[in-house]
Amino acid sequence: MKKNKQAAAFSATLSSMIAPEAVSVQPKSVGKVISFGDGVVRVKGLDDIQASELVDLGNNQYGLALNLEKDQTGIVALGNAEHLKAGSIVRRTERILSVGVSDDIIGRVVDPLGRVVDGGPAINADKDMLLEAKAPGIMPRESVKQPLQTGIKAIDAMIPIGRGQRELIIGDRSTGKTAIALGTILNQNDQDVICVYVSIGQKRSSLAQTIEILNKQGAMDYTVIVAANASVSAAEQFLAPYAGQAIAEYFLSKGRDVLIVFDDLTKHAQAYREISLLLRRPSGREAYPGDVFYLHSRLLERAVKLNKDNGGGSITALPIIETQANDVSAYIPTNVISITDGQIYLEADLFNAGMKPAINVGLSVSRVGSSAQIKAMKQVAGTMKLDLAQFRELQAFAQFSSDLDDKTKAQLERGERVNAILKQGWDEPLKVEEQVTVIFAAVKGYLDGVAVENIGTWEIEYLEYMHTSHNELLTKIAKEKMMTEEMEKELAEAVENFNALHPEIATPQEA
Amino acid sequence: MKTIHATVTSAVKLSDKQLKKISETIKAKHTGAKLELETVVDPAVIGGIKLTIDAVEFDATVRGKLDRLHDHLLQQF
Amino acid sequence: MDIQLTQIIFQIINFGVVFGALVFLLYKPVLKIFDERAKRIEEGQKAAQQAIDAQENLSNMAAEAQKKLKKERASVLEKAQEEAKERAAQIIADAKAQAQEETEKSKKAWEEERRQLMKAARTEMAEAALKAAEVVTAGILKSDKKAQEKLIDAELEKMLKQI
Numbered sequence: 001m002k003k004n005k006q007a008a009a010f011s012a013t014l015s016s017m018i019a020p021e022a023v024s025v026q027p028k029s030v031g032k033v034i035s036f037g038d039g040v041v042r043v044k045g046l047d048d049i050q051a052s053e054l055v056d057l058g059n060n061q062y063g064l065a066l067n068l069e070k071d072q073t074g075i076v077a078l079g080n081a082e083h084l085k086a087g088s089i090v091r092r093t094e095r096i097l098s099v100g101v102s103d104d105i106i107g108r109v110v111d112p113l114g115r116v117v118d119g120g121p122a123i124n125a126d127k128d129m130l131l132e133a134k135a136p137g138i139m140p141r142e143s144v145k146q147p148l149q150t151g152i153k154a155i156d157a158m159i160p161i162g163r164g165q166r167e168l169i170i171g172d173r174s175t176g177k178t179a180i181a182l183g184t185i186l187n188q189n190d191q192d193v194i195c196v197y198v199s200i201g202q203k204r205s206s207l208a209q210t211i212e213i214l215n216k217q218g219a220m221d222y223t224v225i226v227a228a229n230a231s232v233s234a235a236e237q238f239l240a241p242y243a244g245q246a247i248a249e250y251f252l253s254k255g256r257d258v259l260i261v262f263d264d265l266t267k268h269a270q271a272y273r274e275i276s277l278l279l280r281r282p283s284g285r286e287a288y289p290g291d292v293f294y295l296h297s298r299l300l301e302r303a304v305k306l307n308k309d310n311g312g313g314s315i316t317a318l319p320i321i322e323t324q325a326n327d328v329s330a331y332i333p334t335n336v337i338s339i340t341d342g343q344i345y346l347e348a349d350l351f352n353a354g355m356k357p358a359i360n361v362g363l364s365v366s367r368v369g370s371s372a373q374i375k376a377m378k379q380v381a382g383t384m385k386l387d388l389a390q391f392r393e394l395q396a397f398a399q400f401s402s403d404l405d406d407k408t409k410a411q412l413e414r415g416e417r418v419n420a421i422l423k424q425g426w427d428e429p430l431k432v433e434e435q436v437t438v439i440f441a442a443v444k445g446y447l448d449g450v451a452v453e454n455i456g457t458w459e460i461e462y463l464e465y466m467h468t469s470h471n472e473l474l475t476k477i478a479k480e481k482m483m484t485e486e487m488e489k490e491l492a493e494a495v496e497n498f499n500a501l502h503p504e505i506a507t508p509q510e511a
Numbered sequence: 512m513k514t515i516h517a518t519v520t521s522a523v524k525l526s527d528k529q530l531k532k533i534s535e536t537i538k539a540k541h542t543g544a545k546l547e548l549e550t551v552v553d554p555a556v557i558g559g560i561k562l563t564i565d566a567v568e569f570d571a572t573v574r575g576k577l578d579r580l581h582d583h584l585l586q587q588f
Numbered sequence: 589m590d591i592q593l594t595q596i597i598f599q600i601i602n603f604g605v606v607f608g609a610l611v612f613l614l615y616k617p618v619l620k621i622f623d624e625r626a627k628r629i630e631e632g633q634k635a636a637q638q639a640i641d642a643q644e645n646l647s648n649m650a651a652e653a654q655k656k657l658k659k660e661r662a663s664v665l666e667k668a669q670e671e672a673k674e675r676a677a678q679i680i681a682d683a684k685a686q687a688q689e690e691t692e693k694s695k696k697a698w699e700e701e702r703r704q705l706m707k708a709a710r711t712e713m714a715e716a717a718l719k720a721a722e723v724v725t726a727g728i729l730k731s732d733k734k735a736q737e738k739l740i741d742a743e744l745e746k747m748l749k750q751i
Contacts, residue, residue: 025575025747030568045566089568121704522729523736529744536748557722558729558736559743562751569750571743573725577718584714 031055033088034072039233040278041075041084049073049092052132056091059083062113063090064097064235067279074279076235078113097132099243100125101250106194109211109225110247112239117227129246131239135301142307144341147372148259148316151187151429152180154359154422157381157439158388159344162372163193163257164305164314168336170321170328171346175358177320179426180344181261182210184318186217187429188259193316194251195223196260198244201237201267204229213427234278237271245302248315252304255311260303264320265296269332286331293335300339342366356423361388374432375482380440384418387443391415410448417447420455430463433477437466437491446495454505461505462498470494513544520551520561520572537564 031045041063049055055063061081067074075090084090099114102124109118112131116122144162161167169177185195197214199207207227214220224247228240241262248258262268269292276289284290296319303317319340321333326347328337337343342365351358370378394412398404404412421442424430430438438459441447450458466474473490477483483491517537519525534548556572563569570576729736 025569025571025743025750027567027569027750029566030563031566047566091568121700521740523733523740525740526737529740532744532748536751540751557726558739560740560747562747564751569747571747573722573729573739577722581715581718584718585711 029092031073031090033084033086033090035086036077036081036084038278039077039080039235040275041077041081041090043073043075043090044071046073046090046092050096052097054093054095054097056093057081057084058088058090062093064239066275067281076233076275076279078233078235078239080233096130097239098128098130099246100127101129101247102126105224105247106222107220107224109227110243111232112226112228112236112243114243127250129250131242131246132298133246133249133302135298136304136306136310140304140306140310142305143371144305144314144368145371146257146305146314147374147377147432148184148193148257149187149191149432150180150184151431152183152357153424153430153435153439154357154361155180155344156373156432156435157377157422158361158385159342159359159364159366160368160370160372160377161316161318161342161366162305162368163316164303165342165366165368165372166300166303166317166319166340167366168319168321168340168343169346170323170333170337170343171358172323172326172348175346175348175351176356176426177322177346178206178210178263180346180357181263181318181320182213183426183429184259185214185223185261186219186427188222189217189219191257193222193257193259194248195219196226196244196248196258197223198226198228198241198260198262200228200240200262200264201230201271202263204231217427234271234274237268238275241265241268241299245299245315249302252306252313252315253311255313257313258315260315260317262299262317262319264322265336266320266322266332269295288331292332293339296332296336297339300336341368354423355419357426359422361385361422362392376436376477376480377432377439379483380436380443384439384443387415388418391419413448414445416452417450417455418442420452421447421459423456431478433474434463434466436477436483437474437495438462440488440491441495444492444495446492446499449499450505458502458505461502462495465498465501466494513541514547515541515544515565516547516549517565518549518551518561518563520553520556520563522552522554522556522558522572524552525550525560533562 029046029048031043031049033041034044035042041057043055046055046065049065049068051065051068053065055065055075057063057075057077059081061077061079061083063075063077063081065073065075077084099110099112100123101114103126104123108116108120108123110123111117114123114125142164144164146163147156148161148163148165150156150161155161159167169180171177181197185197188195197210199210207225207229211220211225214223224244226240226244226247228237244260244262248260251258269288272292272295273283273288277283277287281289284292300317300319303315305314306312317340319336321336323330323333328334328345345360345363346358347360348358350360366372370382373381391411391414394408394415398408398412421438441462447455447458470490473487473494476487515537517533519530519533530548530550534546537546537548538544556574557577559572559574559576561568561570561572561575729739
């Protein structure tokens with residue numbers, strides 16, 4: 001008896017769920033595969049398909065309709081689609097490409113279609129974010145005012161980045177571009193910023209190392225990784241930055257601040273070039289298709305700072321571009337330089353000479369500038385860029401004449417020490433108050449008595465000393481974000497004391 | 512002269528009467544066009560009939576209905 | 589007798605001169621030497637005395653220093669013990685908080701698992717029902733030719749209206 005009742009209840013539930021429309025016959029748009037090769041499916045039919053629409057290739061595989069022509073459609077397969085044959089039927093899904101996002105995605109590694117690749121449970125999507133969304137218009141935006149602290153002295157002092165800015169990291173291979181981006185992510189542990197790291201065309205081993213480092217430092221608690229490594233199809237590599245941007249926009253809509261790193265856009269452009277050439281689109285300069293500028297501009301325009309009426313959130317973008325032989329006038333580098341709000345220029349010469357991070361401060365620029373710096377940092381680093389430029393000029397001059405007057409010699413020595421203080425380990429980010437105290441000591445001349453080789457040790461011991469003996473001063477600077485006259489005096493005394501206490505690395509100097 | 516390619520798929524062979532009905536309806540809809548009607552017998556569709564006219568497909572097979580039902584139910588969960 | 593008197597007088601004068609010379613050249617210096625020696629001995633004694641005093645002083649200082657050290661050690665020990673107690677309390681509090689967090693996390697994880705299981709159960713039921721429908725329909729249509737024909741005719745009617 002019970003079984004019958006159960007069965008009846010079961011069938012009742014099922015029939016309530018089955019709406020008659022579910023089984024009615026509707027006309028469906030289908031296409032027949034004419035040719036399939038190199039990941040590009042040419043399909044006859046599919047007359048009313050939309051651009052960038054997902055196409056069901058059967059066998060749970062999907063494709064992206066990119067080329068809509070009069071008598072055929074060019075579809076790029078997302079995956080290998082080995083089951084396709086000439087004559088196979090493919091169907092529209094009537095869905096534009098989107099990725100399912102929810103708060104659970106933080107700490108996970110996903111592919112550009114939103115599927116998890118870190119072996120954990122699938123993500124329960126809260127919202128479906130379109131990959132190709134329009135960038136916010138002019139009125140919802142606000143000027144960039146809040147700093148994004150990278151933890152790297154050279155950047156935070158002279159090339160400051162603000163929340164909502166696009167700052168390009170550009171340099172040759174192995175100059176430390178990814179290191180700067182990762183260092184910035186590591187420094188966001190107490191800044192209430194969600195980080196998205198998009199890995200395009202990178203080696204799986206490098207990505208595994210990166211994930212391990214982020215895990216070890218606890219950075220995965222606020223980071224999402226979108227992975228499209230070198231072994232996936234060019235179509236997935238092409239979609240990866242847009243997927244990362246869609247995930248960032250989910251958090252932006254909740255009023256959060258997001259940092260997104262694209263590593264790197266050179267490989268992204270190359271993947272797009274591969275797809276376009278296979279789709280037989282006309283090629284232009286360096287064999288890139290004609291819309292490669294639009295490829296990056298529509299991506300980077302989605303990095304915004306929204307005003308309070310629209311949630312007050314922000315997306316800061318750090319795209320990475322790899323140059324060949326320092327050639328910043330190549331096609332893709334010039335494109336992205338003209339899109340972003342400044343660039344951080346890394347040089348192999350500086351890297352090999354031991355200057356790490358190998359940032360060329362003269363050529364690097366941040367178009368947002370000091371409006372993204374806290375007042376304390378502005379006070380101490382205000383003239384640093386100019387001083388370093390003068391120092392570099394003097395350096396060249398000093399190589400010719402050995403007989404210098406005292407003033408020039410003093411300037412040279414000061415410049416050398418200020419330059420040396422900018423060296424930093426990539427995984428040793430400094431909080432902004434620590435940076436302020438170190439730069440204060442450098443520009444006010446308290447380093448003049450320290451030998452240049454000892455500056456690294458000096459900095460370590462100085463910071464330790466400041467944390468043990470003057471921790472309240474540090475917290476005060478961090479809270480008030482500026483330095484009053486008496487705080488400056490206190491700081492000066494602290495540095496003098498430190499120099500007096502450590503004669504082995506510093507001879508006490510007068511300010 | 513436009514040519515319309517149409518395919519009829521069913522589990523068992525269709526009678527001539529049924530085929531005639533199909534070709535007449537199509538010809539009536541697209542006047543003045545030539546019709547190429549192909550018949551396919553595929554037991555995998557279990558029952559019913561599937562008609563593909565150029566790029567549009569009408570799937571009234573049992574297999575097709577079961578598949579649609581399957582997708583629909585899964586969506587509900 | 590005259591000669592003897594002069595001789596005696598000369599002898600006396602001679603003796604006087606010699607004696608005077610001796611006193612002048614020998615006696616005084618010898619005295620000086622004795623004096624100096626006595627002075628040196630005195631100084632030596634004074635120095636020895638000073639050394640003894642100094643040593644006494646030092647041992648006094650050492651004793652005092654030891655006392656101070658013992659006091660400091662005692663106070664440092666006290667402070668360390670207090671800090672250790674505080675630290676222990678803190679650790680216990682942290683551990684409790686963490687344990688609570690863990691239970692909450694595991695509760696959430698268990699709920700999530702439950703949800704997944706329910707979802708899986710429901711999907712399985714639906715799949716099973718569909719499979720059953722498929723098998724039954726296939727059976728009917730295969731055995732009964734008439735049923736197949738009726739189905740095709742019905743569907744054809746509906747479809748041709750849509751075209």
